Amino acid sequence: MLGTGLIKGMAQTAKNFVGSYQGPERLVTVQYPEERLAPKENARNFPFLVFDGDDAQKGLRCVACQICEKECPPKCIYINKSKDKKPDYIGKPQFYPATFDIDISVCMSCQICVEVCPFDAIKMDKVFELSTTDRFEALLLHKTELAKPNEYFQELHPTEAAEIDTRFAEEKLKAEAKAKADAEAKAKAAAIAAAPKPEPAPVDGSIPTPVAPKTI
Amino acid sequence: MSFSNSGNTGGETVIPSSDSPSLNGVTAAIDFDEPQKSYSLLPKQNSEVPGELLEVAMGPHHPSTHGVFRMDVVLDGERIVKLKPVFGYLHRNHEKIAEGTSYLGSIPYTDRLDYLCSMSNNWGYALTVEKLSGFQVPERAEYIRVIMAELTRLVNHICLVGFLMQDMGAMGTPLMYAFREREKILDLFEAASGARMMCNYLRFGGVRCDLPKGWLDEARKVVENFPRFLDEFEALLSGNEILIARAQGVGVLGKELAVNAGITGPMLRACGVNYDIRKVDKYGIYDRFDFRVPLGEHGDVFDRYMVRVLEMRESLKILKAALRDIPEGLIVDAKAKSRGLRPKVGEAYGRIEGPKGELGFYLISDGSANPYRYRVRPPSLINLTILEDMCLGLTIADAVIILGSVDIVLGEVDR
Amino acid sequence: MDLAFIIIAVLTLASAVAAMSLRNLVHCALCMVMTFAGIALTFLQLNAEFVGLAQLLVYVGAVAILIVFAILLTRSEDAKKEVRFVSSSTVVGFGVVALVAVSLLAAIQHTQILPPQSVVAPHVSVKRIGEQLMTNYVLPLEVIGLLLTAAMIGAVVIAMREPDPADSVDVQQRNGSPLKLDPDSKKTAVVANE
């Protein structure tokens, strides 16, 4: 009969009208600025640079390898490699980014820079309230604004950070052991050098392996 | 007086459509070489149709054109005597950009094709690259892909029905209900991939990262609650006399024309053609799931609506099975690499049953790090080509809901 | 004379003049509506409620819309052609006006001016009008009703568009050119579920 479908529909909307007063099952709205949903652990927004220790610039993990710059699909990362080398977090001399800019007005939050980084130096942030009145300068983030401590990263992505930290710690242990071994070897070599036939000390490989961070 | 043609609102130069009515004039609507001249779809000597005709440019900023799409419509009263889809307002050079980008770098761009279904877009592209490079996808990754693709189908279809009802003037109520449910699925996407819409989740030979702890339980909860919502939705809509009157017998698309025009997806199945790439190609692990393909019979707007609703119910079956059977294991092929991928010289065409139809990617590799040629077969665009054929002789109000039932996303139409 | 009457009369006359002299047909129609409304107001002022409201309902509500529709549907392109103010038709028009005025004046001259009557007009309620229509004037009413019905049927017949066979064939061909769909096949394919 004409009208039955309409009445059924009206009953549905009435049910929703009443239901919206009865709890969060139907009324799912969150009053944003006052109430906030906890962000998901995997959530991502714009990249930042991780540094270890207290000094933001000294502790940067980035070695300016420029892989992210090359892989970035919208090409929003601009890196200038330093001329000189700077002692890395375990004292190994590495290049560092003289400038590292990300234009977040161009960035499309795809996380590819994070995926390709072999040094775990660039990670995704969750901050999304970034609107400014300046379209150009304010959205071009420089190295100083991008650098965030490892503690911040641990807070954002605890699982991933824990994994990276343990790996780094292992590598550091290894490197320390190696350094110790090297030192011992050196001492031995020195001892041997005193002896008639000197032997060349084992030289470290030229490939920079990611080594343990100084401190956490 | 605007019954005459003096106030032509369309400012662009457009190639006048030729006389043959179907399947023409949908490519390159804007001709940049032609000098600017005033353009009109109205016949020069108005002899065939009595009375004055009214030409209206609906779009590109019309509330119901689903983005920046334009229909140049010639009206006799409210009847449509001619309709010309005009698009390209959202062209983003996707295919050309992809030819200058690494294989990996194109994945985030595929998210933005059909921005409602980024997961399935990822899958279509990943499938093609896997064909090209021969990566094997591990079991768990296959399951994850199926789950994501079917969740995407739910999102897309539920939104489509909402938009369709919005076009019919239902004050956004069904759309809001649809969005309420979509939100839950988007939360799942965010938990898994980090983003709600631009997921960028699938990788060649697997997926980017494993599902977080507890994700599967969340997903099961969503899938369990979804049928209840669908029942409510159908109680609100399916029996509604106004919807039936508006949708049944409107925008009828013949089987033959649909097949000839290359229509795919729910549009084709609403005409009664049994063609579902999940069944035809059995890509991924779709042969393991027990699901049916709903078929319409009349090819009208109502069938397109119902086919989508029924498809959601079938998707839920697949989801239930996949969430039950998903194994532990690797999530990405050990041999696969995403950075610096250089597939051997060759070509591949991969296609999936996207929520909107056959989504195909065609790649030619010349052995370098970038594809030599990259081409998308966008279902939205191809399903749009028969818009005029469905709308002729009907009214503006019908044209709006027919466009709504085609299910386009302008990001995919214009790329 | 009462101030309201003067205002109404001036407005009515002014809009009548405007309705005749304006170039834009729609403006003319709108001015005519104002004239109608003014006449209705005059009736209301004379306490002829029913007539005034009927005037409003019929003329402002229906006739005006009809005129406006007619203008829209039949307007031709050359409506804006320049019209000379003094033409042969103007002269003829003035002649007609003069004739009518003379005859009216003559008629008035020959009438004996009635003595002013008492102001108590008989109270004509709607009920009485109805009674009169259904008793004394039932035949004219029926005749008018019949006439209007006939006119309406005629209008419907004229307006009814013959189902254009060319159109449907066109759509059919578009929808299934290669296989030549049987037009009846749609009906047979319906699976009904009562």
Added chain:
Amino acid sequence: MTGQLDQLFVSLKQWLVSFLPQAAQPMAGILLSISAIIGAFATMFAITTIMERKILGRIQNRLGPNRVGPFGLLQPAADGIKMLTKEDIVPFAADKLVHFLAPVVLIIPVALALAMIPYGRNMTAVDLDAGILFFFAVGSATELSVFMAGWSSQNKYSLVGAMRAIAQMISYEMPLVLSTVSVLMMAGTLSLPLIVQAQSGYIYEILPRWNVFTPWGLAGFVLFMIAATAESNRAPFDLPEAESEIIAGYLTEYSGFKYALFFMAEYWGLFAVSGLAVTLFLGGWNAPFPFLQWVPSWAWFFAKLGTIIFGFIWVRGTLPRLRLDQLMNFAWKFLLPMSLINIVVTAMWHFSRVFQFVGAREMRWVLCALVLAIPYFFLGRALGEGRPAKRNYKFAE
């Protein structure tokens, strides 16, 4: 005390007027009534806009506006300020004078119609003998303003919208008027206060004697409400301003305060027509039960008005829009025959009063209801053009 509360506004007016010299009193009384009506309905317009948005929000599982003032209650003020300060854009090609006059022409008849309605005991601003006729007479003038708005904007959407609006309003005026005829037949008067009086009193001392509780009254009420929805251009008959089809119809080229005027006139029209429905079918300002008579009459009137407006909002939140030809079919092939049948049923009801045997009352009820229900069923079927409402869908494995 209850009587005083009931006559609060009447005595207030008399008290205020009594300060003036004798000669100025009638004029002052009229002006007071006018300003009271305009003030009350302007406030009501503000309240309705916020309530509509709130209720629609709740229907759609949203909260609705809640940022301006406590619970968002000051939202109408914010909207008003926005409307007032917005630039008033007049299209270059528009017919400026007509474009300007259209909202004015709309609001005058609507305000006039509001003056007719009895808001409470002794609370009718203009008590005309032919009140309902006046109501429809001024109501028909609104079509003209819609045409003026659509034509003068020189916009194709506006023109299409205006054409739709006129066609729709003319078609639905017929069932609107015809569905009131049955009430007029039973009450035997065209005066609205008298119609309300005819519905006072209680059957068995408890049940209200409202028209809506008779078969013809119920049918008439439903028909009237459907036609009224169409007359006031509300969903599901909002074709003249169907935003998904023709942008905003005849309002497309209006902005700023002119738009606000249109908007307000539309709502006032809604109030007027709802008020008429209350008067004709829902017993006007009469209390539903004798023991509730202590509540002032005007409160009852506005409560009923509010209920009807809630119904309008509810329908708006649920139903999709009809197409123009379906709208016309519905008016001419369903509403018109039904309202004619309703008149016949009313006559049946009237003349079957002579039977006085036991159970005659109940039998009359059932009989009249049947005479209405059977054509309803068949006309409803005919509207669907024999289309099967339910379809079966095949599945391929």
